[in-house]
Amino acid sequence: MKKKRWIGTTGALLLSLAALLSGCTAQTGTVDEQGLRPHLAVDLQLPAELAPGESGQVTLDVALLGDPITAEVIFAYWPEGEPGNAVEAAASSEDKGRYQTDLVLPEEGIYVVRAQVAADGLEVMPAKWLAIGEDAVRQLAVLEAAQAQEAPAAGGGGHHH
Amino acid sequence: MKPMTNLNPAPAPRKSTGSRLLSALYASVWRWHFYAGLIFAPFLIILAFSGSVYLFKPQIEGYLYKDMLTVREVGTQALPADEIVMRTMQAYPGTSVSSVTFVDDPGATVKLGAVRNGVAQTMYADPYTGNIRGMLDNDKTFAAFFKKMHSELVVGGTWANRLVELAACWGIILVITGLYLWWPRNRSAIWGTLLPRLSKPGSRQFWRDLHAVPAFWLSLCIVILIATGLPWSGVLGPQIDRVANATHTNYPPYALSFLGTPESVTVTKDVAEDIPWAAEQLPVPESAAGGYVKLTVDEVTGIAERQQIAMPFTISMPQGERGVYTIATSHTRPGDNATLHVDQYSGAVLTDVRFADYGIMAKAITLGIALHEGRLFGWPNQLLGLITCLGVILIAFSSYVMWKKRKPAGKLGAPGKPADARATWGVLAIMIVFGLLMPLVGLSLLVVLVLDLLVIRRIGRLKHWFSA
Numbered sequence: 001m002k003k004k005r006w007i008g009t010t011g012a013l014l015l016s017l018a019a020l021l022s023g024c025t026a027q028t029g030t031v032d033e034q035g036l037r038p039h040l041a042v043d044l045q046l047p048a049e050l051a052p053g054e055s056g057q058v059t060l061d062v063a064l065l066g067d068p069i070t071a072e073v074i075f076a077y078w079p080e081g082e083p084g085n086a087v088e089a090a091a092s093s094e095d096k097g098r099y100q101t102d103l104v105l106p107e108e109g110i111y112v113v114r115a116q117v118a119a120d121g122l123e124v125m126p127a128k129w130l131a132i133g134e135d136a137v138r139q140l141a142v143l144e145a146a147q148a149q150e151a152p153a154a155g156g157g158g159h160h161h
Numbered sequence: 162m163k164p165m166t167n168l169n170p171a172p173a174p175r176k177s178t179g180s181r182l183l184s185a186l187y188a189s190v191w192r193w194h195f196y197a198g199l200i201f202a203p204f205l206i207i208l209a210f211s212g213s214v215y216l217f218k219p220q221i222e223g224y225l226y227k228d229m230l231t232v233r234e235v236g237t238q239a240l241p242a243d244e245i246v247m248r249t250m251q252a253y254p255g256t257s258v259s260s261v262t263f264v265d266d267p268g269a270t271v272k273l274g275a276v277r278n279g280v281a282q283t284m285y286a287d288p289y290t291g292n293i294r295g296m297l298d299n300d301k302t303f304a305a306f307f308k309k310m311h312s313e314l315v316v317g318g319t320w321a322n323r324l325v326e327l328a329a330c331w332g333i334i335l336v337i338t339g340l341y342l343w344w345p346r347n348r349s350a351i352w353g354t355l356l357p358r359l360s361k362p363g364s365r366q367f368w369r370d371l372h373a374v375p376a377f378w379l380s381l382c383i384v385i386l387i388a389t390g391l392p393w394s395g396v397l398g399p400q401i402d403r404v405a406n407a408t409h410t411n412y413p414p415y416a417l418s419f420l421g422t423p424e425s426v427t428v429t430k431d432v433a434e435d436i437p438w439a440a441e442q443l444p445v446p447e448s449a450a451g452g453y454v455k456l457t458v459d460e461v462t463g464i465a466e467r468q469q470i471a472m473p474f475t476i477s478m479p480q481g482e483r484g485v486y487t488i489a490t491s492h493t494r495p496g497d498n499a500t501l502h503v504d505q506y507s508g509a510v511l512t513d514v515r516f517a518d519y520g521i522m523a524k525a526i527t528l529g530i531a532l533h534e535g536r537l538f539g540w541p542n543q544l545l546g547l548i549t550c551l552g553v554i555l556i557a558f559s560s561y562v563m564w565k566k567r568k569p570a571g572k573l574g575a576p577g578k579p580a581d582a583r584a585t586w587g588v589l590a591i592m593i594v595f596g597l598l599m600p601l602v603g604l605s606l607l608v609v610l611v612l613d614l615l616v617i618r619r620i621g622r623l624k625h626w627f628s629a
Binding site for chain 1: 410411412413414423426447448450451452453454455456467482504507508511512517518520523
């Protein structure tokens with residue numbers, strides 16, 4: 001009887017110690033092989049060719065941990081530099097994780113097409129440029145080059161002491 | 162020649178073997194304490210002085226740079242951060258903004274981390290007008306000077322940094338050996354142990370008590386102050402890091418914003434592709450879809466707010482097309498520590514490490530750094546740090562006066578070698594343990610032993626001078 005009680009007490013102590021120590025170790029949660037926490041992976045595809053007034057399809061694939069996932073998706077587009085003039089477009093879905101909308105842009109110019117995505121408590125908001133008309137395409141090349149060159153020089157961060 | 166009297170309430174000479182051994186031990190510990198103090202006191206004074214100033218960095222810089230840190234007039238609506246960045250880069254050609262720091266104070270300027278013509282600077286922008294109120298070279302600020310004095314003795318470089326670490330480690334040994342010497346052998350001895358005897362100003366007893374009594378009261382603070390500084394030291398720091406890693410009690414990956422970042426995942430395939438129509442030789446198409454648009458700083462600020470990151474926080478810009486935005490709290494309450502890496506195109510939070518995720522050693526190190534820098538519990542923390550620093554200076558100064566008063570002409574005035582060799586070897590063994598725990602101490606012990614054996618003992622005058 002005494003031996004059983006001793007084993008029980010020791011077991012309880014070891015379990016308490018294990019619980020205590022597990023509270024002392026670094027918590028990484030669920031992370032993938034690159035050490036990233038679960039996040040929504042998206043692939044936004046715009047029509048390859050589009051003329052003013054013509055309809056083209058925008059598609060978005062959403063996945064979580066590599067699997068397609070049901071999400072709340074709202075598409076929006078606006079002329080570059082005018083986010084206040086955003087027009088929202090409803091998203092439809094036939095396959096899990098794939099959303100699309102028909103896009104009709106009235107005139108030539110550069111547009112930003114964005115998808116606002118929320119699923120499983122996570123959110124993402126990918127956006128791409130779409131240029132219609134030769135002048136817009138040329139301007140888009142300039143914009144893309146400018147974005148590529150925007151990367152700042154290293155700020156010389158480091159430990160604070 | 163002045164006699165080498167011992168004013169400590171030390172063990173009175175007795176005839177028993179045990180007492181003789183204790184006296185020898187006392188002499189041996191005193192000898193180590195003397196030499197360590199003589200060599201390292203100047204460095205400890207520099208550390209204490211620079212540290213006492215650095216403790217008050219927020220107040221001092223707040224006063225010195227008041228014009229840059231505050232706006233002239235608080236406006237009704239702050240400009241978007243992206244506009245401030247854009248205006249700054251336009252107004253100051255050759256400037257690249259690498260980070261934006263937001264504070265929860267409508268009267269404060271926005272801090273921009275920048276590189277201007279290859280020089281790392283901090284620019285202070287009025288959030289209502291976008292005008293730059295002032296800029297400072299990062300390594301020429303008031304705090305930067307004292308930080309360099311504290312960590313590299315102003316001269317800079319690895320050697321200076323190692324010397325600081327060596328002095329700090331010997332500081333711990335000085336406290337421990339000092340406590341042994343201070344320990345009251347006579348139970349009724351309150352004066353000279355807990356309270357100083359100041360009735361004879363200028364006497365050796367006066368200076369001895371000004372050395373030993375404050376040293377006793379501050380011993381714990383001194384050890385804590387040194388111990389909390391060691392995790393970022395050059396030699397012992399990595400050893401502490403190794404222990405934390407081995408016990409899984411360190412920082413989780415991506416916890417520290419300055420130690421590497423992941424890559425944005427949205428563009429892995431897109432950035433590898435060139436834009437074919439951008440080349441002039443090819444015909445320009447009627448329409449074209451571009452790549453992903455980078456998020457704005459304001460959009461990332463929105464993410465930080467939704468993730469409940471406490472201000473002040475800094476948003477660092479992505480480095481290159483595959484880089485990420487980094488949101489990090491800095492120099493605030495340790496419990497609010499957070500580092501997030503955000504995909505620069507989709508806004509996906511790729512990593513999110515908070516203080517609660519740290520292992521216990523990382524938590525202790527983080528709290529220790531805050532304590533060391535006087536920001537763990539407000540002004541009482543600063544005051545405690547200041548008292549400790551001033552105490553160290555007083556302890557070092559009083560020891561110097563004591564030594565000068567006692568020092569015989571033509572000799573160093575070191576305490577004599579203990580009569581019992583067992584004491585010498587016993588204390589040496591303890592020092593070797595310290596040397597194993599603190600590698601630079603171990604290295605310095607080897608140097609001292611080699612010097613002692615090969616030089617001092619072989620040259621009569623040196624041997625006499627050192628009382629070897």
